[in-house]
Amino acid sequence: MILDPVVIPEVMGILSEDDFYLREHAVLWRMILAVYDSTGGKAADGLLVRERLSESHRLEEIGGLDYLRQVIESVPSSHSAEFYAGIVRDKAVRRAVRQAGQELVDAAEGTNEIAAIIETASTTVTRVGQRMARISTATDLMGLLAEAYASLEKDPEYAITCSGSVSQYVRGFQSGQMIVVCGRPAHGKTALGLHLAAEGLRYWPEKRVLFFSFEMLPKDMVLRILSSETGIPFVEMNRKSLSSREMVGKEGYARILQEIECLRRWNLYFAGGVPTPVAVAGLARRMHHEAPLSAIFVDYIQRMHCAKDYNTRDREMSVISNSLKNLALELRVPVVVLAQLNRGIENRTDHRPRLSDLRESGTIEQDADVVIAVNRPDRYPGHCEDDEGVMELHVLKNRNGADGLAKVWFDGPTMAVREQSSMEEVPLGN
Numbered sequence: 001m002i003l004d005p006v007v008i009p010e011v012m013g014i015l016s017e018d019d020f021y022l023r024e025h026a027v028l029w030r031m032i033l034a035v036y037d038s039t040g041g042k043a044a045d046g047l048l049v050r051e052r053l054s055e056s057h058r059l060e061e062i063g064g065l066d067y068l069r070q071v072i073e074s075v076p077s078s079h080s081a082e083f084y085a086g087i088v089r090d091k092a093v094r095r096a097v098r099q100a101g102q103e104l105v106d107a108a109e110g111t112n113e114i115a116a117i118i119e120t121a122s123t124t125v126t127r128v129g130q131r132m133a134r135i136s137t138a139t140d141l142m143g144l145l146a147e148a149y150a151s152l153e154k155d156p157e158y159a160i161t162c163s164g165s166v167s168q169y170v171r172g173f174q175s176g177q178m179i180v181v182c183g184r185p186a187h188g189k190t191a192l193g194l195h196l197a198a199e200g201l202r203y204w205p206e207k208r209v210l211f212f213s214f215e216m217l218p219k220d221m222v223l224r225i226l227s228s229e230t231g232i233p234f235v236e237m238n239r240k241s242l243s244s245r246e247m248v249g250k251e252g253y254a255r256i257l258q259e260i261e262c263l264r265r266w267n268l269y270f271a272g273g274v275p276t277p278v279a280v281a282g283l284a285r286r287m288h289h290e291a292p293l294s295a296i297f298v299d300y301i302q303r304m305h306c307a308k309d310y311n312t313r314d315r316e317m318s319v320i321s322n323s324l325k326n327l328a329l330e331l332r333v334p335v336v337v338l339a340q341l342n343r344g345i346e347n348r349t350d351h352r353p354r355l356s357d358l359r360e361s362g363t364i365e366q367d368a369d370v371v372i373a374v375n376r377p378d379r380y381p382g383h384c385e386d387d388e389g390v391m392e393l394h395v396l397k398n399r400n401g402a403d404g405l406a407k408v409w410f411d412g413p414t415m416a417v418r419e420q421s422s423m424e425e426v427p428l429g430n
Contacts, residue, residue, distance in 0.1 A: 001032050002071075004078035005044045008036050014085040019092035024062040028071070031058070046072050093128070100124045116307040119278045123308075159207070159294045159334050160200045164419040165406035169395040170370055173295065173334035178325045178367050182339040182358060183374030184346070188391055188410050188417065189338045190216070192374055193297055194224060195417040196336060197268065200294065205265040207294035210287055212280055214303040218270035225263065228416035230255040235413070275304040277323035288331050296331075298324065300338035301364065318363040325367040339364060341373065351380050355396050371397035376410060391417060 001008050012033070020026040031052045036044040050068060053059040062068065075084075107120045158172025173179050173196075181196070183189045190213075197209050213221055227234040232255065271283055284296055298304070301320060310316040321337075328335040341357040353373035355365050365371065373394040377387035391410040395403050409418045 001036075001078075001081065002044060002046050002049060003075060004081075005036055005041065007078050007081035008032070008041075008044065010082050011085045014082065014089055019089055021091070021095065024067070027058055028053075028062050028068075031056070096128045100128050113307065119276065119307040122278045122281070160196055160336070161203075162196070163199060165408060166372070166393050166395070169398060169401055169404045169406065170372070171401075173336065173370070174400075175332040175334065176329045177334045177369040178328050179334055179336045179370040179372070180339050180358070180364060180368040181336060181372050181374065182341050182353070183376075184341050184379070187374050187376045187379060188415070189340075189374055190299055191224070191228075191410065191415045192372075192391075192393075192417050193299055193336060193338050194221065194228065197295070197297055198225065198228070201266040201268055205267065208267040208269070208287070208291055209295050209297065210269045210271065210284060210293055211297040211299070212271050212275075213299045214272060214275040215299060218272065221270055222263075224415055226256060226259055227414045229259045229263070231414055231416075232256065233413035234415050276307055277304065277320050278307070280304075281323060281327050284327060284331060288333070293331065293333050295334050295336060296327070297336045298338065300340060302340050314363075321363045321367045337364070337368075345375075346380075351375065351377065353394050353396065365397070368397060369399045370395070 001011060015029075017026050017029055020029060028049075031049055032044050035048045035052050039048070046068065050059065050065065053062065053068070059065065059068075103124055104121050107117050110117075112120070158174055161167075161172040162170050181189055181192055183192075193211075197211060200207050201209060211221070224234060226232070269287065273279060280296075280298065284293065287293060301317070301324070304320050306316050306319055310319060324335050324337055339358060341353055344357050345351055345353050353375055355371060357373075358364050358371075373396050375392040375394060377383045377390055377392065389409050389411070391408050393406045393408060395401075395406070397403065410416075411418060
């Protein structure tokens with residue numbers, strides 16, 4: 001780097017100050033970069049570096065003038081700079097792995113709960129992996145233009161396709177996106193989540209969707225789908241005496257059997273258990289390795305927690321939100337996260353949701369690519385007759401499109417989300 005400043009940008013894409021084992025080398029690295037920056041990237045020769053070390057009273061800290069001269073004279077040329085940088089980085093990673101291994105041994109031998117140990121292990125391994133992450137390449141505009149033009153010639157690929165009125169704002173969910181569906185309790189978040197999952201599977205049953213439910217049993221989720229698809233009220237679907245055909249009538253019972261045969265083709269998986277980001281990521285990675293997932297749903301984020309204590313709930317929610325966004329990017333699938341809104345919406349006269357109403361952390365808002373807020377005007381006192389059964393879908397954030405308001409119908413007995421035009425097509429009740 002001192003012999004030829006041209007190699008400095010290349011080396012900076014490989015190394016950081018923390019990669020040096022000896023402290024004096026880390027100091028020398030910092031001084032070289034300081035000189036390089038102060039000269040506008042034109043020079044970082046030995047004389048300038050020596051002057052910077054002397055001015056900052058750090059020359060003796062790196063071993064004095066003799067050691068600086070030794071460093072410069074020990075390298076015959078600058079041609080192998082990238083190769084040498086790779087050696088330094090690899091040794092740094094090996095040291096990090098050894099340190100991580102010792103941390104895991106210490107954690108396993110301690111008194112922490114198993115969940116905390118697993119979370120420590122996951123965090124430690126992720127930290128080691130990040131040592132290899134460097135911004136080392138860039139794509140020129142011509143290449144990006146060609147890629148962008150190619151994408152214009154074909155329809156966008158959506159893992160989950162949105163239909164109906166909301167599609168004018170959000171046509172679908174793409175790989176790597178984090179989509180937040182939020183609302184007040186009992187406003188239909190879960191119903192909308194199931195509706196979105198069913199949208200894709202109904203026409204493309206080969207898709208694989210993983211749905212984490214931390215509030216309801218998988219059996220109840222399946223009964224909700226059956227109720228929505230058949231039009232038979234959920235309260236009747238959930239009775240233990242469903243085997244009695246008189247309950248739903250012969251026609252209703254036949255619809256149930258017919259729908260079960262249709263649902264058998266769906267690759268829809270439900271999971272519950274411990275609501276931690278480590279557990280969610282672990283199962284998702286394992287299933288994605290077996291066969292690629294098309295989408296992941298999490299119901300809902302405020303039910304999740306970390307095994308490690310983060311002192312404040314805001315900080316904990318930030319960790320959870322970041323982990324879900326990172327999971328979407330890592331597996332290259334959309335992650336649809338259900339979330340609760342705070343009570344602020346109930347204290348306003350219009351009851352219209354805002355991004356600031358997301359409970360406990362602004363990080364959810366920052367990490368999300370799309371935010372759809374569910375609002376049911378008929379849940380508030382004094383609503384007008386026209387609001388009965390209306391579900392408002394407020395697109396509050398949309399990185400790839402416009403914000404706006406879409407309206408659908410929510411059928412309470414079947415807990416189904418429907419477009420107005422489809423209400424007459426689906427048989428409701430007995």
